[in-house]
Amino acid sequence: MAKRPNGEGSITKRTDGRYSIKWYDVNGERQSTTVKTLAQAKEKLKICLADAERGIDTTQGKMPLAEWLDTWLENYAKPVVGPSTFSNYYSNVQKHIKPYFGKILLREITTHKMQQFYAHLSSAERIDGKAGTLSANSIKKST
Numbered sequence: 237m238a239k240r241p242n243g244e245g246s247i248t249k250r251t252d253g254r255y256s257i258k259w260y261d262v263n264g265e266r267q268s269t270t271v272k273t274l275a276q277a278k279e280k281l282k283i284c285l286a287d288a289e290r291g292i293d294t295t296q297g298k299m300p301l302a303e304w305l306d307t308w309l310e311n312y313a314k315p316v317v318g319p320s321t322f323s324n325y326y327s328n329v330q331k332h333i334k335p336y337f338g339k340i341l342l343r344e345i346t347t348h349k350m351q352q353f354y355a356h357l358s359s360a361e362r363i364d365g366k367a368g369t370l371s372a373n374s375i376k377k378s379t
Contacts, residue, residue: 243326245257245281246258254271256268256275257269257284261286261288262291263285305329309329332357336353337349
């Protein structure tokens with residue numbers, strides 16, 4: 237492929253027949269990915285460049301869920317909810333969400349994994365040591 241002007245990213249064909257795409261994200265960091273066809277490469281590069289142009293940070297998916305939850309609690313929830321609500325959010329994140337998902341990346345969270353999480357909560361024993369499982373209301377508040 238011909239060299240593209242600065243800021244337009246690049247597409248190169250690899251020896252295995254796949255296409256490598258490289259571009260700079262909204263943070264000015266070099267990003268790359270690989271796809272199977274040239275058409276996919278062109279479309280993916282177009283989307284990535286458009287995201288960068290609009291100021292969308294596409295690197296967030298590379299962050300572990302646990303790290304994002306800490307960011308969310310401090311920067312998004314804490315400033316807009318009361319102390320009691322924040323305490324409940326914090327408790328649910330620490331007791332239920334982080335232990336279940338561990339170090340899974342944001343981009344790996346799917347609806348199927350969320351359904352599995354709901355099923356886990358509905359059959360899991362209570363953390364406080366009391367007999368039984370979590371109530372439907374507790375599950376609702378945990379997610």
